[in-house]
Amino acid sequence: MRLACLLALPTIALAATPALAESDGSEDGEAQKPTIVVTGTGLPETPATPAYDTQVLERAQVNSSGSGRIEDVLSAVAGFQQFRRSDSRSANPSAQGATLRALGGNASSR
Numbered sequence: 001m002r003l004a005c006l007l008a009l010p011t012i013a014l015a016a017t018p019a020l021a022e023s024d025g026s027e028d029g030e031a032q033k034p035t036i037v038v039t040g041t042g043l044p045e046t047p048a049t050p051a052y053d054t055q056v057l058e059r060a061q062v063n064s065s066g067s068g069r070i071e072d073v074l075s076a077v078a079g080f081q082q083f084r085r086s087d088s089r090s091a092n093p094s095a096q097g098a099t100l101r102a103l104g105g106n107a108s109s110r
Contacts (some may be wrong), residue, residue, distance in 0.1 A: 074098075 057073055065072045071082055081099040 055077055057070075057077075062068060062070055062073050074080055074082060083097055083099065
């Protein structure tokens, strides 16, 4: 196997020789490079605009919910999750929070 590889090496080297001897078509040995023109336009809006829409909750929505609590209205918002250890009317504020788009409770405050 080793002998076959050693015998194949000169054949491979000879096959590459004609490519090295070819001229590039220029007189002084310097290749002429084609001119490349790039044009472009900016996007009309940022890519994040359609992905992250804003939703406004009005007082009427909170009042029309059965309980009148903000967490009941927020539970209908897509991508918004809440974590509470008890009802918002009696819980310590540090025991409640929100998760935005599944980032986690700590990540949404950054």
